[in-house]
Amino acid sequence: MMDTQNDCGCCDGVSAETPQAITNRPGLSAVAYRTGTRQTFKESLLARLTSLHQPALNAFTSRSDDDFTIALLDAFATMGDVLTFYQERIANEAWLRTATERLSVLQLARLIGYELNPGVAASAYLAFTLDNTPGALGQALSLNPITSTKQLLPPVRIDAATRVQSIPGPGETAQTFETIEPLDAHVEWNSIHPLPAQPQLINGSTSLFIVQGTNTSLKQGNILLVRYQNSSYLKKVQQVVVNDDAKTTWVYCADTGVQPPAFKRPAGLAIGSVTDIPEKTTLSQTVLQTIVSKQWDQAALLALVQTQQWPLDEFVAGMAKLQAAGPAGNGVLYVFRKTAAVFAANAPLQVTPSGNTIQMTEWLRAADENNHTAYLDNVYDEVLAGSFIAVHQPGDAVEQSKVVALKQVDTISRYAYGVGAKTTRLQFNAITPNWWLDIKEKMEAEKALGKEEVVDYKYTHGAAHGKKTTVNDDFSLLRPISFLVQSEVLPLALSPLNDVVANANTPDTALTLDALYLELKKGQVVILAGERSDLKGVVASEVMTIQDALTENGLTVLTFTAALVYSYTRSTVTINANVAAATHGETVQETLGSGNAAARFQRFVLQQPPLTYTGSSSATGAASTLTIRVNDLLWEEVPAFYGHGPTEHIYITRRDDAGATTVIFGDGITGACLPTGQNNIKATYRKGIGLGGLVKANQLSQLLTRPLGVKTVTNPLAAAGAADPEQLEDARQNATLTIRTLNRVVSLQDYQDFARAFAGIAKALATWTWNGQRRCVLLTIAGAAGKEVPAGSQLYDRLRLAILAQSEPHVTLFMQSFKPVYFRITGTVQVNAAYLPDKVLTAVQQALTDNFSFDARNFGDPVAYSEVVSVIQHVEGVDAVDIDAFYRSDSTPDANPPAILFARMPQPGDDGILPAEILILDPAQPADIKQM
Numbered sequence: 001m002m003d004t005q006n007d008c009g010c011c012d013g014v015s016a017e018t019p020q021a022i023t024n025r026p027g028l029s030a031v032a033y034r035t036g037t038r039q040t041f042k043e044s045l046l047a048r049l050t051s052l053h054q055p056a057l058n059a060f061t062s063r064s065d066d067d068f069t070i071a072l073l074d075a076f077a078t079m080g081d082v083l084t085f086y087q088e089r090i091a092n093e094a095w096l097r098t099a100t101e102r103l104s105v106l107q108l109a110r111l112i113g114y115e116l117n118p119g120v121a122a123s124a125y126l127a128f129t130l131d132n133t134p135g136a137l138g139q140a141l142s143l144n145p146i147t148s149t150k151q152l153l154p155p156v157r158i159d160a161a162t163r164v165q166s167i168p169g170p171g172e173t174a175q176t177f178e179t180i181e182p183l184d185a186h187v188e189w190n191s192i193h194p195l196p197a198q199p200q201l202i203n204g205s206t207s208l209f210i211v212q213g214t215n216t217s218l219k220q221g222n223i224l225l226v227r228y229q230n231s232s233y234l235k236k237v238q239q240v241v242v243n244d245d246a247k248t249t250w251v252y253c254a255d256t257g258v259q260p261p262a263f264k265r266p267a268g269l270a271i272g273s274v275t276d277i278p279e280k281t282t283l284s285q286t287v288l289q290t291i292v293s294k295q296w297d298q299a300a301l302l303a304l305v306q307t308q309q310w311p312l313d314e315f316v317a318g319m320a321k322l323q324a325a326g327p328a329g330n331g332v333l334y335v336f337r338k339t340a341a342v343f344a345a346n347a348p349l350q351v352t353p354s355g356n357t358i359q360m361t362e363w364l365r366a367a368d369e370n371n372h373t374a375y376l377d378n379v380y381d382e383v384l385a386g387s388f389i390a391v392h393q394p395g396d397a398v399e400q401s402k403v404v405a406l407k408q409v410d411t412i413s414r415y416a417y418g419v420g421a422k423t424t425r426l427q428f429n430a431i432t433p434n435w436w437l438d439i440k441e442k443m444e445a446e447k448a449l450g451k452e453e454v455v456d457y458k459y460t461h462g463a464a465h466g467k468k469t470t471v472n473d474d475f476s477l478l479r480p481i482s483f484l485v486q487s488e489v490l491p492l493a494l495s496p497l498n499d500v501v502a503n504a505n506t507p508d509t510a511l512t513l514d515a516l517y518l519e520l521k522k523g524q525v526v527i528l529a530g531e532r533s534d535l536k537g538v539v540a541s542e543v544m545t546i547q548d549a550l551t552e553n554g555l556t557v558l559t560f561t562a563a564l565v566y567s568y569t570r571s572t573v574t575i576n577a578n579v580a581a582a583t584h585g586e587t588v589q590e591t592l593g594s595g596n597a598a599a600r601f602q603r604f605v606l607q608q609p610p611l612t613y614t615g616s617s618s619a620t621g622a623a624s625t626l627t628i629r630v631n632d633l634l635w636e637e638v639p640a641f642y643g644h645g646p647t648e649h650i651y652i653t654r655r656d657d658a659g660a661t662t663v664i665f666g667d668g669i670t671g672a673c674l675p676t677g678q679n680n681i682k683a684t685y686r687k688g689i690g691l692g693g694l695v696k697a698n699q700l701s702q703l704l705t706r707p708l709g710v711k712t713v714t715n716p717l718a719a720a721g722a723a724d725p726e727q728l729e730d731a732r733q734n735a736t737l738t739i740r741t742l743n744r745v746v747s748l749q750d751y752q753d754f755a756r757a758f759a760g761i762a763k764a765l766a767t768w769t770w771n772g773q774r775r776c777v778l779l780t781i782a783g784a785a786g787k788e789v790p791a792g793s794q795l796y797d798r799l800r801l802a803i804l805a806q807s808e809p810h811v812t813l814f815m816q817s818f819k820p821v822y823f824r825i826t827g828t829v830q831v832n833a834a835y836l837p838d839k840v841l842t843a844v845q846q847a848l849t850d851n852f853s854f855d856a857r858n859f860g861d862p863v864a865y866s867e868v869v870s871v872i873q874h875v876e877g878v879d880a881v882d883i884d885a886f887y888r889s890d891s892t893p894d895a896n897p898p899a900i901l902f903a904r905m906p907q908p909g910d911d912g913i914l915p916a917e918i919l920i921l922d923p924a925q926p927a928d929i930k931q932m
Helices: 038-049 068-092 102-111 285-292 298-308 312-325 728-741 748-756 794-806 837-851 865-873
Strands: 123-130 156-158 163-166 176-179 183-185 208-212 223-228 231-236 239-243 248-252 294-297 332-341 350-354 357-361 373-375 388-392 402-416 419-428 439-442 451-457 468-472 482-489 525-531 539-552 555-560 574-576 579-584 586-593 603-605 613-615 622-624 627-630 633-637 650-655 661-665 681-687 700-703 710-714 761-770 775-783 813-817 819-831 878-888 907-909 912-914 917-921 928-931
Touching: 038 068, 102 728, 123 176, 123 183, 123 525, 123 574, 176 586, 223 388, 285 294, 285 312, 294 298, 298 539, 332 388, 525 579, 613 794, 728 748, 748 761, 748 775, 748 794, 775 794, 794 813, 819 837, 819 865, 837 865, 837 928, 865 878
Parallel strands: 633 650, 775 813, 819 917, 819 928
Antiparallel strands: 123 579, 123 710, 156 183, 163 176, 163 700, 176 579, 208 248, 223 231, 223 332, 239 248, 294 539, 332 482, 350 357, 373 419, 388 402, 388 482, 402 419, 439 451, 451 468, 525 539, 525 574, 539 555, 586 681, 603 661, 613 622, 627 633, 627 681, 650 661, 700 710, 761 775, 819 878, 907 912
């Protein structure tokens, strides 16, 4: 009891403070929902002690906390405080915006039919390499005894669910992937190359010749002969370049800057059809030539081979031989190895006595030196019948010499012009009138022995240009003539193709391969890899889908569904067609338990979580890998029991907050009850999901399942498309998106909401654009963890198909991935003396990383200098900040840091629509912040 009236405490709690009114403005992240606290409850109870309605308590004047009654009231107030605290927490869990527990969000979402996204497994393309060692695929195959061609190795069957494991990097765990499709792999598909070279097409205008071999003995000044369509063209060698790597010799007859011609697909080919070849036709050279002369769809050509029952290896080998022979009617290249003079070219003049004097006169042309015969100054054993010679007149360019084919070549003894010696006699294939004269225009045939009337006689032996002149047909016309002899065929090498490999998605840019790969087909996925032509030493890979596979001139020609992202140096390009799609996760077979026909809504929990969901083109973007069989009969998973009948073999699944999956069966009213049996409920599913499956390129290289003949496997491109199970903040946002779109996409906001709720998509932005004719929807997307979503990727294609299935078909949709761009910071901070500098600097780095990460930024968000300073300044222990450099990574730092770094929103550009950018702190170079 209090000693004095003034401090007795009887007036404490003069009015009731509870229950307190609950009022909350809209948009709060947490609501107040307590009717009182310990203090207000206690004050209210004390006020009741002096209430006029309780006169019996008027004599109770103690208010001391050590009084039993007051202590009891205090305890009650504390209990009220605890109850209202939890009441407020429970109330907050009842609203989507204020809930803090993932389970609460999960249950709230189920009220509107939304299930938290379970995540999606990463996907990758696996490139298999088969062992081409003889006998690796069974008994070694020998040469075909009839055609002497090597038999094709049989395909290797790689079944679906073939397991491949990654080699983990530091801090990583091994991840298992499984193929989701079967593959018939071929040894020849290990490494397919674009056509590296083409047959040289030479004619009279050709000035660059590429010859086989490096020991050709060619040199500057040599004379070459091009025989093309029964015409002859002479060329003088200007320069010879030996290519030791290619084992070829490049012969230039003009400017050395001349390059080999680019490859051009044959034009005007007729389209081949199975009906072009009569049934039961024997495979022959004529049949092959007929096929080579046409353009074929490879599926039709393969059908023809199978229908005619031709051995595939013989057919492919025959096509290869025809292709190697080159086009018919091409020119032939010769070189003249020697130069010869006419017989007795140095013979003295004829001595003719005339009285007391001796006259020196020219010999008359010998009668045996006629229109089809000539004699050389020596014996030339290398000059053979069937070869060519060139007759060179003095004063003429050597390229203007007359080319003559030799019918017969003999070595004889001859006496003429006062000289006797052995000589090589040349007899020409046809009469070559006056081969020893260079006459542009004949007036008449020979009128008399040794006399002829000519116009424009080039060799000035008494002839006047443009006038009719009678010239003496004596040995003086033969003396200065020289012969280019010993014509030798120069085997032409293939002309290398130096153009880059690019586009390859139109007929004009189709990719011609180095051989016939008849079993490549439309829709097949291949992986193209090579050195980028714009960045030497940088190797890139791309997944391409074949749009058309044709055969032209015995070679396979591919076009792809999309253009190549990069251009490649042709000689480095390889294509692996032994490609199968794979997804993250490992198959598990499990017996769930026993069915009981008397039980309702039987439940079974999968024992090896997390259940794998793979990407799909459904509205959610994910599809379960779970299959349930009851008594070996397949049951179907449905979203809910509502609307289903009592005999339907269905089940639903529910995932708890820990990721465990429960399988629930019907009650006999909505969904059938399980039949009674012993361990008759069996499940097959895959385990593994999320961002852990985003393995890097070439990490998937350990075959856990090794089919016979498979040597190696790898993923040339990094895995993509993964997403972790939906997080609290994502679920809070995405749950309402489904009731906004109602599984249809109409408005611009619908496109954005639908994409945002799709598994594997982290951010989406829908805007209007113009395609030159009409307004179109442009959807910019970003993948989980800030990954790009390139066109043609599995995630990109699934999302596009899902939107097209739900949207207005007459609305044109453009989709593109965002472009991540980066900025860098250099600066110093002053650390308060009371703090440890290292910890403060670490906290600064973390604050910058958190505030300028992919998750924290959006499309087109700029970054302000002041924003960076503010983030650093808010770190505890920082007294002052000085930013020295503030710039985008794709630019150079300015002496005066800009006030704002901008990021682009989607906008039209010269080469199409420029993608939206998200500007984040460069992860490759963390902020360089030091202590002052």
